[in-house]
Amino acid sequence: MRFALPALPQPTGEPALLEARDVSRVFPLGQGMLRAKRALRAVDGVSVAVRSGEVLALMGESGCGKTTLARMLLGLLPPSTGEIRITGRLVGLLPRRQIAALIQPVFQDPYASLNPRKSIGSIIALPLRVQGKSRPDTWRGKVEDMMERVGLARSLYDNYPSQLSGGQRQRVAIARALINHPRMVICDEPTSALDVSVQSQILNLLQDLRRDLGLTYLLISHNLAVVEHMATRVAVMYLGRIVEEAETESFFRAPLHPYSAALLGSVLTPEPGLGVPAGELGAAFADPLNPPAGCRFHPRCGRALARCARVAPLPVVAAGSFVECHLHDRQQTPAQQG
Amino acid sequence: MNERVLTVEDLAVELPVPAGLLRAVQGVSFHVDRGETLCIVGESGCGKTLTALAVMNLLPARAKRAARRIELEGRELSDLSERAMANVRGNRMAMIFQEPMTSLNPAYTIGNQLEEALLRHRRKPRRAARERAVYLLDRVGIRPAASRLMQYPHQLSGGLRQRVMIAMALMCSPALILADEPTTALDVTIQAQILHLLAELQREFAMGLVLITHDLGIVARIATRVVAMYAGQVAEAGTAAAVFAAPAHPYTRCLLACIPVPGRTRRGDHLGTIPGLVPSLVGEVRGCHFAARCPHVAEVCRRVDVPLQETIGGKRWVRCVRHAEIAQSARQWSSEAAS
Numbered sequence: 001m002r003f004a005l006p007a008l009p010q011p012t013g014e015p016a017l018l019e020a021r022d023v024s025r026v027f028p029l030g031q032g033m034l035r036a037k038r039a040l041r042a043v044d045g046v047s048v049a050v051r052s053g054e055v056l057a058l059m060g061e062s063g064c065g066k067t068t069l070a071r072m073l074l075g076l077l078p079p080s081t082g083e084i085r086i087t088g089r090l091v092g093l094l095p096r097r098q099i100a101a102l103i104q105p106v107f108q109d110p111y112a113s114l115n116p117r118k119s120i121g122s123i124i125a126l127p128l129r130v131q132g133k134s135r136p137d138t139w140r141g142k143v144e145d146m147m148e149r150v151g152l153a154r155s156l157y158d159n160y161p162s163q164l165s166g167g168q169r170q171r172v173a174i175a176r177a178l179i180n181h182p183r184m185v186i187c188d189e190p191t192s193a194l195d196v197s198v199q200s201q202i203l204n205l206l207q208d209l210r211r212d213l214g215l216t217y218l219l220i221s222h223n224l225a226v227v228e229h230m231a232t233r234v235a236v237m238y239l240g241r242i243v244e245e246a247e248t249e250s251f252f253r254a255p256l257h258p259y260s261a262a263l264l265g266s267v268l269t270p271e272p273g274l275g276v277p278a279g280e281l282g283a284a285f286a287d288p289l290n291p292p293a294g295c296r297f298h299p300r301c302g303r304a305l306a307r308c309a310r311v312a313p314l315p316v317v318a319a320g321s322f323v324e325c326h327l328h329d330r331q332q333t334p335a336q337q338g
Numbered sequence: 339m340n341e342r343v344l345t346v347e348d349l350a351v352e353l354p355v356p357a358g359l360l361r362a363v364q365g366v367s368f369h370v371d372r373g374e375t376l377c378i379v380g381e382s383g384c385g386k387t388l389t390a391l392a393v394m395n396l397l398p399a400r401a402k403r404a405a406r407r408i409e410l411e412g413r414e415l416s417d418l419s420e421r422a423m424a425n426v427r428g429n430r431m432a433m434i435f436q437e438p439m440t441s442l443n444p445a446y447t448i449g450n451q452l453e454e455a456l457l458r459h460r461r462k463p464r465r466a467a468r469e470r471a472v473y474l475l476d477r478v479g480i481r482p483a484a485s486r487l488m489q490y491p492h493q494l495s496g497g498l499r500q501r502v503m504i505a506m507a508l509m510c511s512p513a514l515i516l517a518d519e520p521t522t523a524l525d526v527t528i529q530a531q532i533l534h535l536l537a538e539l540q541r542e543f544a545m546g547l548v549l550i551t552h553d554l555g556i557v558a559r560i561a562t563r564v565v566a567m568y569a570g571q572v573a574e575a576g577t578a579a580a581v582f583a584a585p586a587h588p589y590t591r592c593l594l595a596c597i598p599v600p601g602r603t604r605r606g607d608h609l610g611t612i613p614g615l616v617p618s619l620v621g622e623v624r625g626c627h628f629a630a631r632c633p634h635v636a637e638v639c640r641r642v643d644v645p646l647q648e649t650i651g652g653k654r655w656v657r658c659v660r661h662a663e664i665a666q667s668a669r670q671w672s673s674e675a676a677s
Contacts, residue, residue, distance in 0.1 A: 229598035268555030
């Protein structure tokens with residue numbers, strides 16, 4: 001039995017822009033004809049809310065469920081259990097087109113996410129066509145304005161993705177995401193396929209667009225320096241659970257969960273002489289097919305207690321943050337079964 | 339006195355492409371001593387991987403390699419036959435690649451693949467090879483080593499596979515290891531562990547290590563010396579401490595300004611950028627390769643080919659005609675900012 005945490009209380013009365021409540025996603029995995037299918041719980045009881053205007057960063061190692069969660073939030077994948085609401089309305093009941101008008105994705109690899117046989121202009125115009133709310137003769141003007149907004153020359157309108165550099169392609173992906181003026185963009189590793197000199201251009205652009213257009217971002221990234229630079233709040237995932245959520249500043253100053261601390265301890269800042277940290281985690285790795293009993297992190301945790309192997313930790317909530325770790329249990333844990 | 343392991347002088351790699359001849363590596367020189375880590379850093383397409391492949395003589399067949407000197411432990415490699423080269427590779431120098439899944443053979447056990455190098459190069463009995471494999475697997479943190487020998491690559495995680503690759507590279511106690519982006523495919527916590535292990539083993543076995551990466555954080559933390567490459571050439575070379583304290587080439591300076599650094603860059607502030615694109619290396623490029631994107635470009639930069647020059651103080655090499663002026667103005671600027 002896992003416990004569900006109600007999403008952190010809203011400072012204002014308005015509903016969160018995007019909210020997941022106790023969301024899980026199970027993938028049945030076949031193992032050959034004669035053996036029963038096993039369940040892979042990619043996301044297991046996650047509650048998270050993204051408030052208007054913030055940049056929430058989702059961190060965690062590969063296979064921890066970040067991308068599965070993002071796909072559910074985008075309405076691309078139905079959750080096995082739990083509910084997702086956009087501006088207070090249930091995602092399952094909203095037509096796809098309406099979700100797409102509110103939330104748009106920007107994916108990691110701009111070489112794979114753009115149709116190579118469509119021109120730049122028609123790639124960016126496609127969401128206008130899908131929504132069908134504007135007259136077709138206005139599309140070219142809107143697309144060219146948006147191209148200019150994201151730093152693409154208008155003259156590239158009739159070019160094809162293969163003629164563009166990686167950074168230009170990612171600008172196309174951003175222009176396509178923004179053409180219908182969504183409230184929120186989910187950026188899944190938006191710069192990890194790019195060179196650092198191009199990464200900085202895209203990060204600057206995302207910052208400018210957020211400020212000018214009042215956007216909200218969910219940023220999925222494994223690059224902690226990028227997260228520190230971009231995010232207002234961070235959530236750390238481990239084996240399908242969010243194990244810590246906090247304001248960016250306090251998180252980088254004093255992470256609460258041992259896994260968060262290990263993540264921060266492995267950041268290699270460009271400071272010569274400091275050497276490479278040994279890494280606090282053992283050589284064991286997280287296997288989502290066989291999640292350990294108790295706290296899922298305990299086999300790799302240097303500070304594990306006896307009960308960590310038996311009892312799954314309850315979320316401990318403080319102002320604007322929470323952590324799932326026995327080290328932070330209050331003396332008497334309030335019964336919080338949901 | 340340091341023992342020189344590898345000397346590369348004036349290395350060039352050319353590749354025929356539909357548009358003409360791609361001059362991917364041009365006049366690259368560097369050296370590595372025993373117990374030293376040299377990082378070759380640069381962005382995609384700068385020629386860093388081809389440089390490593392050229393040293394190993396593992397370039398694609400259509401590529402042409404030329405060099406004044408490629409010397410490993412005092413032995414010239416550039417005119418060795420493929421057969422003689424095969425006796426050097428995996429024996430005196432070994433390479434670790436980025437993606438361990440594609441460089442391990444999925445059809446053979448870990449043990450088989452580890453023992454191969456020793457059986458091939460040293461003609462040791464299988465028992466001795468097995469003992470060395472168990473010792474090294476244990477040394478790279480794969481335990482219990484003896485039972486892991488029977489496993490296949492797909493049964494290991496990415497981090498463990500990269501540890502196997504490291505153990506494999508060490509089987510014949512090479513004098514030099516070339517590692518091309520060894521941790522790019524790994525998670526950050528695993529990356530730190532693998533780099534820590536590499537640095538430790540390199541010291542323990544007093545090897546030379548050439549590490550190729552695009553990550554300036556890795557360079558700063560692990561390198562003794564740095565070679566920064568841009569568009570096929572060495573832009574700057576020097577000790578890691580010196581290069582990071584005061585990068586001398588405008589490209590290196592710009593590159594360092596591009597990355598967010600927790601505690602140093604202010605959250606949400608604009609990061610530095612390098613406008614423009616890397617020049618095409620097909621055919622001749624006149625003048626400085628960085629001229630079109632350089633904030634300090636002068637008329638002379640576009641006209642003359644810039645040699646790699648030793649700077650004042652020595653031990654520092656820069657390919658920029660204006661580096662002294664730029665360093666001077668940077669000093670003035672920072673002293674004004676401080677006052």
